[in-house]
Amino acid sequence: xxxxxxxxxxxxxxxxxxxxxxxxxxxxxxxxxxxxxxxxxxxxxxxxxxxxxxxxxxxxxxxxxxxxxxxxxxxxxxxxxxxxxxxxxxxxxxxxxxxxxxxxxxxxxxxxxxxxxxxxxxxxxxxxxxxxxxxxxxxxxxxxxxxxxxxxxxxxxxxxxxxxxxxxxxxxxxxxxxxxxxxxxxxxxxxxxxxxxxxxxxxxxxxxxxxxxxxxxxxxxxxxxxxxxxxxxxxxxxxxxxxxxxxxxxxxxxxxxxxxxxxxxxxxxxxxxxxxxxxxxxxxxxxxxxxxxxxxxxxxxxxxxxxxxxxxxxxxxxxxxxxxxxxxxxxxxxxxxxxxxxxxxxxxxxxxxxxxxxxxxxxxxxxxx
Numbered sequence: 173x174x175x176x177x178x179x180x181x182x183x184x185x186x187x188x189x190x191x192x193x194x195x196x197x198x199x200x201x202x203x204x205x206x207x208x209x210x211x212x213x214x215x216x217x218x219x220x221x222x223x224x225x226x227x228x229x230x231x232x233x234x235x236x237x238x239x240x241x242x243x244x245x246x247x248x249x250x251x252x253x254x255x256x257x258x259x260x261x262x263x264x265x266x267x268x269x270x271x272x273x274x275x276x277x278x279x280x281x282x283x284x285x286x287x288x289x290x291x292x293x294x295x296x297x298x299x300x301x302x303x304x305x306x307x308x309x310x311x312x313x314x315x316x317x318x319x320x321x322x323x324x325x326x327x328x329x330x331x332x333x334x335x336x337x338x339x340x341x342x343x344x345x346x347x348x349x350x351x352x353x354x355x356x357x358x359x360x361x362x363x364x365x366x367x368x369x370x371x372x373x374x375x376x377x378x379x380x381x382x383x384x385x386x387x388x389x390x391x392x393x394x395x396x397x398x399x400x401x402x403x404x405x406x407x408x409x410x411x412x413x414x415x416x417x418x419x420x421x422x423x424x425x426x427x428x429x430x431x432x433x434x435x436x437x438x439x440x441x442x443x444x445x446x447x448x449x450x451x452x453x454x455x456x457x458x459x460x461x462x463x464x465x466x467x468x469x470x471x472x473x474x475x476x477x478x479x480x481x482x483x484x485x486x487x488x489x490x491x492x493x494x495x496x497x498x499x500x501x502x503x504x505x506x507x508x509x510x511x512x513x514x515x516x517x518x519x520x521x522x523x524x525x526x527x528x529x530x531x532x533x534x535x536x537x538x539x540x541x
Contacts (some may be wrong), residue, residue, distance in 0.1 A: 177260060181197070181507050182259070183499045184250070186247075186367055188335055189380075191379070191465070192246075194496055194499040196209070196496040196503045197209025210252075216246065221379075228268070231509060243280050260293045261502035262294065264279055268451065271309055282531060287536050294510060294533075301527055304523050305524050309360065309521065310520065312342040312358075313343075313356050313519075314516065315497075317341075317356060322408045325343070325458075326345060328455055331463060332476075334467060335365060336464070338364035340449050341358040343356060344454075358519065359509045361448070364466050365442075367441070368381055371434055388436075390433040399443050400444070411522040412522070422441070439471055439472050440475055442472060456481050459482055462487065463487045467486040512528055514527055
């Protein structure tokens with residue numbers, strides 16, 4: 173039984189950009205953020221990235237042993253550098269996501285991690301939501317609600333995470349709790365950094381377009397953006413989620429373009445997808461707060477400011493850490509799971525009713541839930 177009141181929880185996130193592991197401490201009771209602790213980033217080596225990329229699209233019955241070894245070693249080593257955590261939230265690495273088909277697959281062994289670090293671990297956050305009819309993603313919205321309260325927002329605000337895939341959370345901070353009807357609407361907006369990163373890797377052997385340097389030299393091909401927006405995903409009602417590779421034809425739309433034009437066009441596709449998504453929200457938010465790697469791309473941020481009706485700022489403008497927000501989210505969610513609080517609901521994943529997902533593993537000899 174966990175003690176009442178806030179505890180220090182350590183959250184870890186390895187996202188669809190496949191760049192590395194973020195880890196962050198949060199002092200929380202699963203409802204209110206009381207304080208932020210230390211954080212850190214552990215980059216994947218080129219060989220580790222190649223192993224993870226080779227496993228993308230694989231399911232539980234496929235051979236994912238090499239990728240699993242990368243995830244376990246990276247997380248064990250990185251999380252082991254932190255002290256003071258009473259609980260760990262371990263997301264693992266998403267390899268495949270097909271909520272209305274085969275389900276969802278996050279590689280990672282939370283039980284082994286609990287034993288290695290001698291600390292309880294909450295993991296497998298998405299499966300229960302998918303099993304009950306939800307999209308299984310995005311899961312950060314319940315934490316975004318806590319963040320909106322923490323920054324003192326009074327009017328609707330949106331959190332936009334631009335990782336490999338973009339996802340948006342519309343928050344009404346006047347509501348009492350994240351599972352209160354009308355408090356949240358969340359969904360994936362579309363591809364974000366993933367296709368830009370793929371373009372850079374395929375054409376130039378670089379992991380990403382640093383500071384938007386290539387895109388800033390190019391011109392946006394509007395016809396390609398308009399063709400991109402014809403994808404049926406944009407006509408689906410929210411909540412909705414997508415797999416990193418659902419837009420498999422996106423690079424074909426820029427295949428004949430020079431490198432700079434291709435980068436600029438893919439960057440505008442990300443911004444255009446966000447603009448299309450905001451039109452699905454109950455109201456236009458007062459502010460769009462951007463987190464994830466995309467906020468460091470000045471070209472993308474400029475494009476967002478040009479196509480969105482709301483003020484666009486990095487989350488640092490309100491005192492939050494855009495590099496660590498998702499890792500913090502899984503620390504917060506881990507405490508919610510431990511305390512039986514819901515981690516997703518109809519407005520965030522489309523699940524039929526609010527559900528508390530996650531599996532809790534304790535170190536051997538301490539029992540397990």
